[in-house]
Amino acid sequence: MSTHAIAILGASGYTGAELVRLIATHPTMRVAALTADRRAGEEMAAVFPHLRHLDLPTLTRIEDVDFGAVDLAFCALPHATTQEVISKLPRDLKVVDLSADFRLEDPEVYAKWYGHEHLALDLQPEAVYGLTEFYRERIRATRLCAGTGCNAATGMYGVLPLLEAGVIDPDNIIIDLATGVSGAGRSPKEGMLHSEVSEGFHAYNIAKHRHTAEFDQEFSKAAGRPVKCSFTPHLLPQNRGILATIHVKGEAAAIHSALAARYAEEPFIHVLPLGEAPATRHVRGSNLCHVGVVADRIEGHVLVFSTLDNLVKGASGQAMQNANLMLGIDETSGLTMAPLFP
Amino acid sequence: MSTHAIAILGASGYTGAELVRLIATHPTMRVAALTADRRAGEEMAAVFPHLRHLDLPTLTRIEDVDFGAVDLAFCALPHATTQEVISKLPRDLKVVDLSADFRLEDPEVYAKWYGHEHLALDLQPEAVYGLTEFYRERIRATRLCAGTGCNAATGMYGVLPLLEAGVIDPDNIIIDLATGVSGAGRSPKEGMLHSEVSEGFHAYNIAKHRHTAEFDQEFSKAAGRPVKCSFTPHLLPQNRGILATIHVKGEAAAIHSALAARYAEEPFIHVLPLGEAPATRHVRGSNLCHVGVVADRIEGHVLVFSTLDNLVKGASGQAMQNANLMLGIDETSGLTMAPLFP
């Protein structure tokens, strides 16, 4: 079996480490390069002791990577930095980006939500939005895939098929979402300390979370007209997992049928029986997304729930799935592990 | 200063223990009797080691309590049992009940939500609903106060003033609520094990949680016409704290003003500046409720947040506040402790 040489740019963050975890059991990928500018020269075991049993290359700077020997690069760098880095990579290198830098098709929308001009306008047109189940064929053909926001993906899995099928009112979509703390990354911040996060729950970035721009873009495309939802994220006292509680107007059975039909052949999206709701803990560590539908007691009001692991299906697992497509191999390669519970 | 002899019926549960905690620093109350039928004869320190430093009576059976020497009884027993127990207490004994047994004014509504006939119909008319800030004068005068549901109280603090003031659409109220696990009590259940609860989040009792009946009763009274909200509770991987994320239709400034005006003189309800959202961790262990208002990006859509500690303001603290009123003493007695953070 041939192997694929993989570079991970930004290997000192959680999504970088998660990619290494997934590659460890991937049938064809091997880690060819790991970069982390501030920690170049160190072993990965010093940065992530849970990976010490693996035979991995020493961390290097991006400019020291021989991209000629790389089949595909995962880019797990902060936003803005990413646009500059990817601009300098060979133009024929397959790249799966995990940042926000190429998600938004309209540079003006990008500038509005991210507060600065897009720094790689020439590359944006070739980027394909990485929500695999909705862009599979385009991802298979692209050389630059833009990973989705983890919150955005969670909400979209519950809503997009409903807009496509026309079974809900596009003007009445409310997404209350709760996310684990690992999505905030590994950079030290007061608000992410254990003392500040554990034993507590609150909403944040209300009415202004950047993933809202992805909802607008994709919901509008699916509905064929502008759609603007309400989106309120909350921070959970747990590390992994996102649950979206989505309020829509429609008929529960039709909504459930639309979801079940849309995902019938999907390996990673599972629609629970009508009336059942999913839990973040039951997808932890896996590339799975569980979707559930429950009728509210108010006529015509339906609850759709969607859950996934923000570091896997919401980031590194999605990236791996897309990379598999771009490399022409089985889409589920390296992603068949079951969730870790408890 | 005179003292008040207090009996706690059902002292082996979390709300019973919490009452003992509050009485420990109360200026006039002293624990005269603690009952726990299955653990009668044991010391409280064996049941709750965190109370071992207190000088407390041995646990007894209810029938062994000399109610003639008791000024007020807190009843922290399971629902249904409570109706039978309170029926047998002296009819002039002041009682603050923490169960669901006397919250619903209409026995048919009770029967519908709790699945059996009301067992103390003669007592129901004298029961006053224990949401202090809305029934203060009636509580002061009653001898039987019915504590509210902890989730119900959280939602009501955010919504009732808005219905009273007529600043929201009564037909568009959505309450997504997340609660800590201590509200489920101390009886062993698989779903409440640490392994099952930690590192996970899910919705439960969707469209059928019993506290919904309290919302219907109180919201309809406040609005002067029937009101039916959507209510979806979720279980948090933490012990204490409830946060209600409430979606309403109205104007943010008017909503904020209505709340600020309604609670201006209240010692325990604090309305945050417009645009700020509260966190459960900032009321932990206290009798406080924090309420916040944030405008959504969708015109006319407003988010109201309400948070309290389910075991204090949602149960034992509320009960203490009501008992203070019924005993004719300062309402804040024993309740001025600041939250415990972190």
Added chain:
Amino acid sequence: MSTHAIAILGASGYTGAELVRLIATHPTMRVAALTADRRAGEEMAAVFPHLRHLDLPTLTRIEDVDFGAVDLAFCALPHATTQEVISKLPRDLKVVDLSADFRLEDPEVYAKWYGHEHLALDLQPEAVYGLTEFYRERIRATRLCAGTGCNAATGMYGVLPLLEAGVIDPDNIIIDLATGVSGAGRSPKEGMLHSEVSEGFHAYNIAKHRHTAEFDQEFSKAAGRPVKCSFTPHLLPQNRGILATIHVKGEAAAIHSALAARYAEEPFIHVLPLGEAPATRHVRGSNLCHVGVVADRIEGHVLVFSTLDNLVKGASGQAMQNANLMLGIDETSGLTMAPLFP
């Protein structure tokens, strides 16, 4: 590639579910039967929703399993029950037991620690203690393998090579150990509720934990004379992971060398550089064990740390490793996943 038909007896507990998780990515094993007497007739997805994406047989009763079509059975039942169940299985069926029932070679020792006579005395002699790295050849040849205690395994990985090499004083071994709560199983118990376990730490079963008997048996064998250690387990507010902090008398460099030499070829036991200490979070979900050695400031006093995931290397992963040996396949099959962090 040939497949191996596997039965899991006691599939409704955590170790049973963990075996299913491991088999999901095992190259040759497939689940042929899952038993759970009280839940026979239910689907595994109803008992463990995190496994709903797998194609698994319906839960049955043990007597309904066709053991003629089974290559190996994992037995994940409670102790005592296990002795009775295994007695009734075909005598040529390969069995990997996860209970305590066949760990102790001396029936009198068993009776002393477990409080009743051994119920399968005829089977005890063929049972091999499942500490793979110390009994590999005997496990390869046996048809009945007795899984070790999870705490016992953790301590032994740190101590056994030191007794074998004679580099520590056998009369001065102190093991302070802390374990996650999943080791207590899924049966509801007050002490294992989230409210009771989270945000707290305490020692339990002091001077009387049953795994002590395994230490006595194996330490004495390794030292060639009776050895009696001090062993104090503590309960951690986390689900997975055991850390043993072991105090020994000897010389740090010699101790480190003995461990490094002993485990040099082992795929799952990793000895950290001298002076480094391991963390439970860095082995979570994997079959790895990390061992570290640090000199105390007191001359001749050395700390040895050992950590593993109680449900994997301490239970189901160990069982899988032993099953691989008994089936004559690569010992690491199905066990190469990296830890899940964070």
Added chain:
Amino acid sequence: MSTHAIAILGASGYTGAELVRLIATHPTMRVAALTADRRAGEEMAAVFPHLRHLDLPTLTRIEDVDFGAVDLAFCALPHATTQEVISKLPRDLKVVDLSADFRLEDPEVYAKWYGHEHLALDLQPEAVYGLTEFYRERIRATRLCAGTGCNAATGMYGVLPLLEAGVIDPDNIIIDLATGVSGAGRSPKEGMLHSEVSEGFHAYNIAKHRHTAEFDQEFSKAAGRPVKCSFTPHLLPQNRGILATIHVKGEAAAIHSALAARYAEEPFIHVLPLGEAPATRHVRGSNLCHVGVVADRIEGHVLVFSTLDNLVKGASGQAMQNANLMLGIDETSGLTMAPLFP
């Protein structure tokens, strides 16, 4: 009742906030000044939203405090900074320091453990070590009290009476200790992020934790000759609470008697019945310390357990208790709250 004007220097850290919490229910203290150099000009509610209901002065810089109007200052600043700050305060101002700066009597020992010369040598002689139960009369008379290390206090409560009574071997003291994360403070550090701390346990600062110097100083004084213990701290995935598991050589009944006798009249130190072990969760949020004694199965080997809340009895509660003594009021003022459980 007269009131005492209190200044808190360093009010933006956890111990500063905890002092405000305690003063909120203190009968005579009122907060006269709160300093936090980097956040001067902000309201305390912006820094600690859980204190927003209190009427508190705006945060200021230290040089803006009118110390002439202050009866006592709590100093909750980082070490080293503290020596410089206290040097500049009025020499007759009562000061209770919570840092490490004045704990060690011997400046050379200080320099060795803290890596720099002592910066306030003239003040060191007047500082009294703040372990209240052992220095009560000297604290009552001093104007500068040096708070103990939180880990040090926990260990000392279990060991000091045994050395005083001569019932253990001073050359065989092993302290394995586990502490909650709030002890590490509020400054953002990668290792204290929720993602890094939760669901994990490890030892840190092995053989080199600075509190060791306090053990050496106090144990040697109590024994009347040099004593050097083994001390290994571990980090718990919880916010509050320290448990010391202490191995000593002696006779369990004599050890228990020595502790029970020593603490018989102490309001905050409670010795459990012989054979019982304490838990951190049962002292959370209180000024209590629970001590337990259990005989090991090895003859002459005894386990002593000691637990307290690092932010209360280990820091701010201890400071309050000492301040009460220095102000000549009831030592338990403001400290009678019961623990918060669950």
